Amino acid sequence: MRNLLESIILMAALFLGPFGTSVWAVQQSFENMGITKPRTEKPAPDFSLQDIKGNKVSLEDFRGKSILLNFWATWCEACKEEMPSMQRLYERLSGQGVEVVAISIDRRNFDRIKEYAEQYKLTFPILWDPDQKVRKHYYIMGLPTTYLIGPEGKLRGYASGARVWDSPDSIQALTSLKEKM
Amino acid sequence: MLKKNLLSLFIVNVFLLIFVPLSQAFVGLCCAHCGGNMPLNIPGGGIPETHEFRFKLSQMYMEMGPLRDGTSDLDTSNLLGVPNNSTLFAAVPEEMRTYMTMGSVAYSFTDNLAGMAMLGYVRNEMDMKFNAALTTAAGGTNGFTMFSHGITDLTLLGKYRLYHDDNLAPTKQASMIFGLSLPTGSIDKQFSRNPVPGQNGTILPFRMQTGSGTVDPILGLTLQASSDPWWYGLNFKWEGHVYDNDQGYHRGQELRYDAYLMRQVHPKAVLLAEMNYWYEGKYSDEPFDQRVNGEGHLGFNPNNAFISPLNDPNNYGGHQLAVSFGFQFQPIPLHIIELIATMPIYQDLNGPQLRQDYMIQATYYVELPTKKSRRYKGFKPPKELGF
Numbered sequence: 432m433r434n435l436l437e438s439i440i441l442m443a444a445l446f447l448g449p450f451g452t453s454v455w456a457v458q459q460s461f462e463n464m465g466i467t468k469p470r471t472e473k474p475a476p477d478f479s480l481q482d483i484k485g486n487k488v489s490l491e492d493f494r495g496k497s498i499l500l501n502f503w504a505t506w507c508e509a510c511k512e513e514m515p516s517m518q519r520l521y522e523r524l525s526g527q528g529v530e531v532v533a534i535s536i537d538r539r540n541f542d543r544i545k546e547y548a549e550q551y552k553l554t555f556p557i558l559w560d561p562d563q564k565v566r567k568h569y570y571i572m573g574l575p576t577t578y579l580i581g582p583e584g585k586l587r588g589y590a591s592g593a594r595v596w597d598s599p600d601s602i603q604a605l606t607s608l609k610e611k612m
Numbered sequence: 613m614l615k616k617n618l619l620s621l622f623i624v625n626v627f628l629l630i631f632v633p634l635s636q637a638f639v640g641l642c643c644a645h646c647g648g649n650m651p652l653n654i655p656g657g658g659i660p661e662t663h664e665f666r667f668k669l670s671q672m673y674m675e676m677g678p679l680r681d682g683t684s685d686l687d688t689s690n691l692l693g694v695p696n697n698s699t700l701f702a703a704v705p706e707e708m709r710t711y712m713t714m715g716s717v718a719y720s721f722t723d724n725l726a727g728m729a730m731l732g733y734v735r736n737e738m739d740m741k742f743n744a745a746l747t748t749a750a751g752g753t754n755g756f757t758m759f760s761h762g763i764t765d766l767t768l769l770g771k772y773r774l775y776h777d778d779n780l781a782p783t784k785q786a787s788m789i790f791g792l793s794l795p796t797g798s799i800d801k802q803f804s805r806n807p808v809p810g811q812n813g814t815i816l817p818f819r820m821q822t823g824s825g826t827v828d829p830i831l832g833l834t835l836q837a838s839s840d841p842w843w844y845g846l847n848f849k850w851e852g853h854v855y856d857n858d859q860g861y862h863r864g865q866e867l868r869y870d871a872y873l874m875r876q877v878h879p880k881a882v883l884l885a886e887m888n889y890w891y892e893g894k895y896s897d898e899p900f901d902q903r904v905n906g907e908g909h910l911g912f913n914p915n916n917a918f919i920s921p922l923n924d925p926n927n928y929g930g931h932q933l934a935v936s937f938g939f940q941f942q943p944i945p946l947h948i949i950e951l952i953a954t955m956p957i958y959q960d961l962n963g964p965q966l967r968q969d970y971m972i973q974a975t976y977y978v979e980l981p982t983k984k985s986r987r988y989k990g991f992k993p994p995k996e997l998g999f
Binding site: 465467469470471472473476504505506508536537538539540563566569570571572573574576586589590591592 | 778779780781783839840841876879945986987989990991992993994996997998999
């Protein structure tokens with residue numbers, strides 16, 4: 432009986448090896464980044480906000496792309512730590528179906544957000560949520576907070592606090608969103 | 613002594629600078645839920661984030677003088693003469709200098725409740741002038757500098773947030789402050805440098821004591837608001853003195869109102885302005901050593917006139933309105949420096965007594981997150997979104 436069980440496990444390992452290794456690596460990248468996966472995949476709450484160029488931008492506009500959706504504010508020191516890594520990630524993966532979107536929850540002073548983007552040379556979409564409506568739909572309690580959203584528009588990950596978003600683990604986690612989990 | 617205080621300040625700062633970076637392996641999380649920003653010299657200011665400690669060290673210097681009765685300044689020399697208990701005295705103060713080093717530690721138990729403890733070390737110097745008789749008695753010396761030093765009363769405070777409109781970045785908040793002042797300071801400080809024979813070893817006047825001698829309740833209310841880039845608020849605090857200490861007196865009741873306005877001028881710098889109002893009642897009675905033993909009275913007879921206006925419990929307290937200006941600066945994350953100068957603009961005092969001239973206070977503040985802090989753990993993901 433024991434030999435039979437060992438044989439089944441060995442056969443399963445041989446068949447599922449490559450796939451299993453890949454799943455394990457993705458899982459490990461989520462863990463290393465401190466990204467929590469959802470228990471139930473739910474659609475990301477929709478939004479439509481003005482970006483710093485004055486255009487209306489909605490979540491729908493990014494359908495088909497994996498999204499790193501980041502909530503931040505100009506007064507948030509921890510946000511400043513991770514912004515440069517988000518820009519590097521954007522430069523590296525924007526052509527590969529990955530989008531970086533940041534939503535500022537500053538209540539006032541739109542110009543300061545623009546100045547901030549210029550200062551840190553941020554070229555990814557930066558949106559403004561002065562009324563805190565989108566922030567509340569995403570249950571943001573601290574900054575920075577980041578959600579990973581799959582190409583189909585479902586929430587696939589959550590991270591509270593600053594991260595280095597262009598690390599190999601982060602890139603693996605984001606590129607894995609294209610695959611159906 | 614000042615050098616000693618500065619040395620202590622330096623040693624503690626070095627310790628904190630070394631200790632705090634060791635604890636910074638956190639994910640980095642910003643939450644302004646604990647009260648936004650408040651000047652550190654106002655009770656309830658400088659509340660740490662939830663499950664974090666805050667250590668605060670401040671050095672205050674205050675100069676007092678000249679004498680004042682009501683709203684009019686008095687010349688010390690005009691009060692010197694044959695003592696009559698009201699307008700003339702044998703020894704009259706001219707100026708006072710107070711150096712106080714305050715250390716405090718605070719911890720936030722929840723988003724709404726923080727506790728803090730404060731203890732100080734104070735050093736008082738008061739320049740005194742003698743009348744002709746005391747000058748003769750002192751061997752020709754026409755005055756001296758009265759001196760006392762020691763730890764102050766220990767203050768234990770709690771701050772409980774009653775209302776806020778937003779947990780992450782509140783624009784309106786109301787909190788109550790409650791606590792006790794414990795009698796760790798002294799009410800038995802004695803003369804040690806008096807050149808008049810027989811005076812050393814007798815009790816020093818009220819203001820030279822370093823404590824109240826009683827357990828005193830404290831109640832207060834803080835209202836905080838913000839509208840980027842401004843922070844502003846109102847603060848009220850009452851400290852009661854409700855029973856007599858071992859010397860058989862208690863201090864007058866104390867009320868304090870503060871209004872403040874702060875403006876962020878740089879991501880790491882905030883300018884601030886305050887309007888401060890104090891009311892303090894008179895002392896209830898003379899200390900036992902004066903009332904019974906006759907210390908502070910001519911000829912050690914309690915029925916004789918006071919040697920100095922400082923010995924009369926009625927020459928204390930009054931109303932004071934002051935303005936304060938300062939700035940806060942954050943050189944590196946978790947470390948804040950504040951400098952504030954306070955100047956009275958109106959004083960109506962029960963006198964004659966020395967009025968406040970000016971006060972400056974430098975504060976160093978450092979936050980120390982524990983492993984339970986959100987800066988390590990972050991926030992839990994929302995169940996509502998499937999997590």
